[in-house]
Amino acid sequence: MPPTNNDRSLVIVANRLPVQRVRRGTTSTWQTSPGGLVAALHPLLRKHGGSWVGWPGGEGGSSRAFRHDGMDIKPVTLSAGQIEGFYEGFSNGTLWPLYHDVLRTPRFRRSWWRSYVEVNQKFADAIEPLVGPGSMVWIHDYHLQLVPKMLRQRRADLRIGFFLHIPFPAPELFARMPWRAEVLEGLLASDVIGFQTRAVAQNFLRASRRLTRATGSGCTLRLDDHTIRVQPFPIAIDIEEFESLANAESAGERTRSLRAKFGPKRKLVLGVDRLDYTKGIDVRLRAIEEVLRRGEFSARDMCFVQIAVPSRENVDDYASLRREVEQAVGRINGEYAEPGQVAVHYLHRRLSREDLVAYYMAADVMMVTPLRDGMNLIAKEYAASRIDGTGVLLLSEFAGAANELRQAVLVNPFDIDGMAKAVQTALTMPPAEQRRRMRSLRNAVHSYDLYDWAARFLGALRGDQDA
Secondary structure, three states, rough: OOOOOOOOOOEEEEEEEEEEEEEEOOEEEEEEEEHHHHHHHHHHHHHOOOEEEOOOOOOOOOOOOOOEEEEEEEEEEHHHHHHHHHHHHHHHHHHHHOOOOOOOOOOOOHHHHHHHHHHHHHHHHHHHHHHHOOOOEEEHHHHOOOOHHHHHHOOOOOOEEEOOOOOOHHHHHHHOOOOOOHHHHEEEEEEEOOOOHHHHHHHHHHHHHOOOOEEOOOOEEEEEOOEEEEOOOOOOOOOHHHHHHOOOHHHHHHHHHHHHHHHOOOOEEEEEEEEEEHOOHHHHHHHHHHHHHOOOOOOOOOEEEEEEOOOOOOOOHHHHHHEEEEEHHHHEEEEEEEOEOOOOOEEEOOOOHHHHHHHHHHEEEEEEEEOOOOOOOOHHHHHHHHHOOOEEEEOOOEHHHHHHOOEEEEEEOHHHHHHHHHHHHHHOHHHHHHHHHHHHHHHHHHOOOHHHHHHHOOOOHOOOOOO
């Protein structure tokens, strides 16, 4: 059930708004965006009132507040220079690689930092008129780490929460950033700081004690006269939505159609990711290539389907990754495809939730093998969609979901031979073992849903001791 906020005014702050512009003919209108965060918090704002502050995407536009589907929406507009410096630059050229264990080299540019400070200030300016005495402000993710302090300096009465959706790195890596103290002090102005896993929360606690004047033990820090609660709040999915989609008659029809197209007697291995270097798509393809090279399975026996959702395509690293992935797909098919039987199917597009569930239901094996990930909800979505109790989940040790989904086949995505062996194990796993493992996965997913996550965080923000 959607959480309640105890009738206290709430402002949600995220890089993006929960709505997007949709053009119909010569006019355009706002439409609620898909996604877990919106699904969890939209019912809360609609029922109890409150506002959502975020960037509508694109350059310029109107910053005038408006109401949509029971939510008060406050856009924060960005100039072309701010998009380049704040979003493409510091957020995704500095913080993203740094927080993902330096899988790419982060770039530390002073002009990007100045833009990051400037945009965080714009967000703080937009929030302040919306909050009454004692309001709760819940700020999301790495784009807005300075906002808590900027708000706290103006409004000491606010209850400020911050949730980081991506990993937080080891202190030894985080310490490389020239503005490390400023970022930590920005976050430490929050009352509650949430992370996906306990290990990541510990990274933050250690970095704060080492690089700022913060003191404390356990899950509590103190900086000057301010107390901060730091703990894991692993994000979840809307289980009812996925099971409802999976139980729909149309889902069965879509699934049967997919199986017929790929070959009803072939094993289907699936990957679904944003096209991002942290997801390990290129490494996954090498593992599939190794499986085929060993000869125990051929394109007559199995096929691999990679759905790659377009992401940040104007950024050089992402454009380069797309070329590498597409070249790998061509190389593997050139060597291992059979007449009428392609070894690797590659879909570079975004699918509807209904089509995605059909792919989950059709897949004998699901590969969720990021090199580093805060949580990865694809793994949970797959388990929720497997209403027949079969299927095998291959899950990276370096995804936050591995802490909860212990009956997945856990893999080290940096080990190509190990990954290939795990794929072979999954393809030959007896039905009884599949059902035993999947039952455990589904029980884990059922134990804690998206609304539990939101309710638990907001409970902590209100000061509930058992949250």
